[in-house]
Amino acid sequence: MSSDTAVSTNANTPREGAFYRALVIRRQLILAALTMALCLSLCVDLALGPARYGLGEVVTALFMPDNVSQSVRVVLWEIRMPVALMALVVGASLSIAGAQMQTILSNPLASPFTLGISAGASFGAALALAFGVSLVPAAVDYIIPINAFVMAMLTAGAIHLLSMRRGVTIETIVLLGIAMVFIFNSLMALIQFFASQQAVSAVVFWTMGSLTKATWPKLWIAVGVLAVILPLLARRGWALTAMRLGDAKAESLGVNPRALRLEVLVLVSLLAAISVAFVGTIGFIGLVGPHIARLLLGEDQRFFLPGSALCGALILSVGSVLSKIILPGTIIPIGIITSLVGIPFFLFLVLNHKKASW
Amino acid sequence: MVTLTLDCLSAHYGRSQILSEITTPTFAGGQIVSLLGPNAAGKSTLFRRILGLLKGSGEVRIEGATSERPVAYMPQETGSTAVLTVYESVLLARMQGRSLKVQPDDLHEVDRSLEDLGIASLGERDISDLSGGQRQLVSAAQALVQAPEILLLDEPTSALDLHRQINLLDILRRLAREREMLIIASLHDIGHALRFTDQAMVLENGQLVACGTTEQVVTPALLRQVFQVDARIEPCSRGRPQLIVEAAV
Incomplete structure (x- = not known):
């Protein structure tokens, strides 16, 4: 018998989970480091803007708001905080959605946008921006996000129902998603063909993604959705991890892959839809956040899920910082920044990592 | 001790019947049972049916189990x-x-x-x-x-070299005895079935064509009928039954 399968009288053999315990501690430390980086990024994001503050001033305003001037308090808490926190929440939501799409579809290219959820949302928003069409009665301020949300969920619902006719297989879901993307891209082109020049500009700007539309009420809605969905996904942690072993193995372990796929599809569609509805299209996070988390933490969902959330939040928060400092005085749409800066960083990580992550 | 009995077990994929009224004697813990049959005989389907992953008529009767999930299944690699x-x-x-x-x-x-x-x-x-x-x-x-009481193994040795095949089957037989676990393993190597298993079930076209102690079941006549090979079974120098295949029919 070769050394790799020798009966474990070997002195180097791990005993009673020693190796596993060390692995768990290492991953907890990585999660802690990501959390600290996220806090730092949040403070820097808050400090930057037309008026720049020191980090000490930001920390004071956060924890002892009475010790800073009224103007600083208003700028930080009323203007910058919803935007900075929205970056964290949307980043976490999109990254979690991407992580679970990649998990249930066993596809490294899957993201909330693979299924046409973003394309559907963009179409809904474009209807409002170009023609003032409201899919459901809503306050004027909310027509665009509600249209986007409704179309995103209708897209997810259509994929859900159609895939059930073919046994909820990975191939069916991916192909339906691709079909949805093409359908909505064509419809978007049609809208842009008929819309005014001004409306087309508005549509294009919306599809670039921007955090500047964030407000406290929108933030609380996004936080609420994330707070409900995160525990639901965490509860299925072992089953979701088993999905990466393939349907046959997952079934043998007592998991129902089809039912779980449908359940997760609904949950991640909600996460993606609410994010896209409030900030527009930010496609990069849902693809790359999970890949970075996977490189750092593996695919045990107990670490991969929070890791994906933290990586997504961190990427978008850093993106928000960069969007303010690349061209002083101008806030570049966040979707452009995350792609321009994030993709080279992601390629660096993947190409320099000693093992393939997929 | 756990026991397993299959009673008139059938299974369908859509409208195609894959298993047809499989009825076995009661298998008890501590034994290894080989599940034999040519390709597409229904061996994996039978495992999936026992596990409840496929619907169909008939009954899988498990008695004497002490755990909530007594059956574990190893699908093909x-x-x-x-x-x-x-x-x-x-x-x-x-x-x-x-x-x-x-x-x-x-x-x-x-x-x-x-x-x-x-x-x-x-x-x-x-x-x-x-x-x-x-x-x-x-x-x-x-x-x-x-920690299963009944372990279903679908071609557990198909990717192993000869040394590891023998080693794994030896280990499984020891564990079955020590833990009073019932192991049912689908095997393509009839020689391994003869050497390592206590009982054998033979499937052909979704039907159980033979079931009993391995030495009773695996005969030249059955090998010719089900596997289309001319073969004989002779004791080796240590007295173990040994399969000698002459030719494909």
Whole structure:
């Protein structure tokens, strides 16, 4: 018998989970480091803007708001905080959605946008921006996000129902998603063909993604959705991890892959839809956040899920910082920044990592 | 001690009947039963039907089980690109249906399964880096770690070299005896069935054509009828029955 399968009288053999315990501690430390980086990024994001503050001033305003001037308090808490926190929440939501799409579809290219959820949302928003069409009665301020949300969920619902006719297989879901993307891209082109020049500009700007539309009420809605969905996904942690072993193995372990796929599809569609509805299209996070988390933490969902959330939040928060400092005085749409800066960083990580992550 | 009886068991894929009224005597814990048959005879389907993954008429009767999930199943080997270590992938099999918190008992059971199969030294390796044979042993560990009373193994030796085939079947026979576990393994090597299994079931076109002690069931006549080979069975110098295949019919 070769050394790799020798009966474990070997002195180097791990005993009673020693190796596993060390692995768990290492991953907890990585999660802690990501959390600290996220806090730092949040403070820097808050400090930057037309008026720049020191980090000490930001920390004071956060924890002892009475010790800073009224103007600083208003700028930080009323203007910058919803935007900075929205970056964290949307980043976490999109990254979690991407992580679970990649998990249930066993596809490294899957993201909330693979299924046409973003394309559907963009179409809904474009209807409002170009023609003032409201899919459901809503306050004027909310027509665009509600249209986007409704179309995103209708897209997810259509994929859900159609895939059930073919046994909820990975191939069916991916192909339906691709079909949805093409359908909505064509419809978007049609809208842009008929819309005014001004409306087309508005549509294009919306599809670039921007955090500047964030407000406290929108933030609380996004936080609420994330707070409900995160525990639901965490509860299925072992089953979701088993999905990466393939349907046959997952079934043998007592998991129902089809039912779980449908359940997760609904949950991640909600996460993606609410994010896209409030900030527009930010496609990069849902693809790359999970890949970075996977490189750092593996695919045990107990670490991969929070890791994906933290990586997504961190990427978008850093993106928000960069969007303010690349061209002083101008806030570049966040979707452009995350792609321009994030993709080279992601390629660096993947190409320099000693093992393939997929 | 756990027992398993199949009573008029049938299974369908759509409108096609894959298994037809399989009825067996009662198999008791402590034994290894080989499930034999040519390709597409319905062996994997029978496992899936026993596990409840397929619907159909008839009854799978399990008596004397002491756990909630007495049956574990090792499907035919499939590769995975998951970023998991071997240790994590075995722990994962143990933890299905349990809380997210891993208890010391769970780690003990993972260690024991890896050690039982002689693959403890693979624990830190990524599952995507393993050879086909190593993956198959890890898959067996994933089934064993569930502490099953009935273990269903679908071609557990198909990717192993001869040494590891013999080694694995020896280990399984020992574990079956020690833990009073009933093991049913589909095997393509009739010689292994003769050497390592106490009883044999033979499937052909979804029907059970023979069932009993392996030596009674595996005969030249059956080999000719079901497997279309001319073969004889003779005792070797140690007295064990040995299969000698002359030619395909």
